[in-house]
Amino acid sequence: MRSTHYAIELKGISKQFPRAKQPSVNKTDLKIEKGSFVTILGASGCGKTTLLKMVNRLYEPSTGTLFINGEDVTTISPTVLRRKMGYVIQQTGLFQHMTIEQNVATVPKILGWNKQKIDERINRLLELVGLRPEDYRKRYPRQLSGGQQQRVGIARAMAADPSILLMDEPFGAIDAINRSVLQDEFLRIQKKLHKTILFVTHDIIEALKLGDKVIIMNSGVIQQFDTPLNILRHPANDFVKNLVHADDLFQRMHFIKARDVMNRSLSTVPSDDAVPEMHEATNLKDILLMLLTSSYDHVRIKNTKNELVGQITLNEIRQA
Numbered sequence: 415m416r417s418t419h420y421a422i423e424l425k426g427i428s429k430q431f432p433r434a435k436q437p438s439v440n441k442t443d444l445k446i447e448k449g450s451f452v453t454i455l456g457a458s459g460c461g462k463t464t465l466l467k468m469v470n471r472l473y474e475p476s477t478g479t480l481f482i483n484g485e486d487v488t489t490i491s492p493t494v495l496r497r498k499m500g501y502v503i504q505q506t507g508l509f510q511h512m513t514i515e516q517n518v519a520t521v522p523k524i525l526g527w528n529k530q531k532i533d534e535r536i537n538r539l540l541e542l543v544g545l546r547p548e549d550y551r552k553r554y555p556r557q558l559s560g561g562q563q564q565r566v567g568i569a570r571a572m573a574a575d576p577s578i579l580l581m582d583e584p585f586g587a588i589d590a591i592n593r594s595v596l597q598d599e600f601l602r603i604q605k606k607l608h609k610t611i612l613f614v615t616h617d618i619i620e621a622l623k624l625g626d627k628v629i630i631m632n633s634g635v636i637q638q639f640d641t642p643l644n645i646l647r648h649p650a651n652d653f654v655k656n657l658v659h660a661d662d663l664f665q666r667m668h669f670i671k672a673r674d675v676m677n678r679s680l681s682t683v684p685s686d687d688a689v690p691e692m693h694e695a696t697n698l699k700d701i702l703l704m705l706l707t708s709s710y711d712h713v714r715i716k717n718t719k720n721e722l723v724g725q726i727t728l729n730e731i732r733q734a
């Protein structure tokens with residue numbers, strides 16, 4: 415028996431499409447632990463989608479072996495495999511002619527769940543993604559905003575309670591404000607559910623904010639697979655350094671103070687005592703590092719008199 419320690423394991427995986435000059439994914443080894451949230455960051459065309467699609471066998475690798483929970487995927491039928499994995503893509507892929515409840519029920523119906531179980535599951539999932547079942551179950555996708563459709567896409571992907579979620583730029587088409595809300599809610603959901611998540615994005619802040627670990631890809635090759643903090647602090651090579659602007663962005667952040675960018679409305683500051691507090695003269699670089707290492711999505715800012723004067727989330731840092 416192989417060890418079942420890793421949720422996903424790639425060994426020497428390559429994918430070369432017919433007539434392509436070079437492989438889209440090149441001799442890749444990767445081990446992803448159960449319950450971890452891994453983001454894949456890289457420019458368009460670097461092989462992110464190809465890598466993801468090999469995990470659920472939408473594409474077959476040209477070489478190499480892929481294990482899911484210790485099992486060689488070629489021994490599992492693609493249909494069975496895909497039911498074990500949720501898959502969310504950018505344009506949601508919702509069935510337009512079906513209601514929200516029918517969309518979410520797709521896989522449970524295939525699996526032959528009884529009506530009551532499916533019914534309860536739909537309600538639970540819609541609540542989980544912040545859509546009131548009584549308001550949304552009977553609507554059609556076009557009657558929802560892009561962000562709401564994406565929530566349904568996530569609910570549908572989780573319908574049969576897969577242990578693995580594959581997400582390909584799921585928030586890519588959502589405007590910045592709603593994207594940020596979705597990211598926060600998705601992090602909250604993940605804290606409850608502990609899925610193994612592979613999440614493709616080309617948004618650096620999104621990759622650093624969501625991932626326990628981040629994969630940085632270029633030309634079909636993984637450049638670094640590490641925690642957000644290590645990627646910012648110790649980029650593995652010049653490519654990673656340039657991508658995360660380790661030089662430039664970090665330098666600039668050094669010169670921006672908390673008080674210059676903080677949100678001064680204190681009404682939204684919750685009364686959780688453990689939220690980190692930092693001085694208003696702290697530079698943004700230190701605040702970013704604090705946000706990435708604490709489990710909080712914001713820090714509170716104090717002035718010299720020790721009075722709370724504002725708060726900073728990744729949003730403020732992004733806008734700065």
Ligand SMILES: Nc1ncnc2c1ncn2[C@@H]1O[C@H](COP(=O)(O)OP(=O)(O)O)[C@@H](O)[C@H]1O
Nearest residue numbers: 431434438456457458459460461462463464465
């Ligand atoms: N089905 C396909 N047939 C041929 N080439 C493909 C196919 N899918 C992707 N490619 C090529 O593989 C490379 C990586 O593509 P992709 O994985 O979609 O990149 P990303 O998701 O990072 O933007 C690109 O050069 C792309 O043109």
Ligand SMILES: [Mg+2]
Nearest residue numbers: 462463464582
């Ligand atoms: Mg892609």
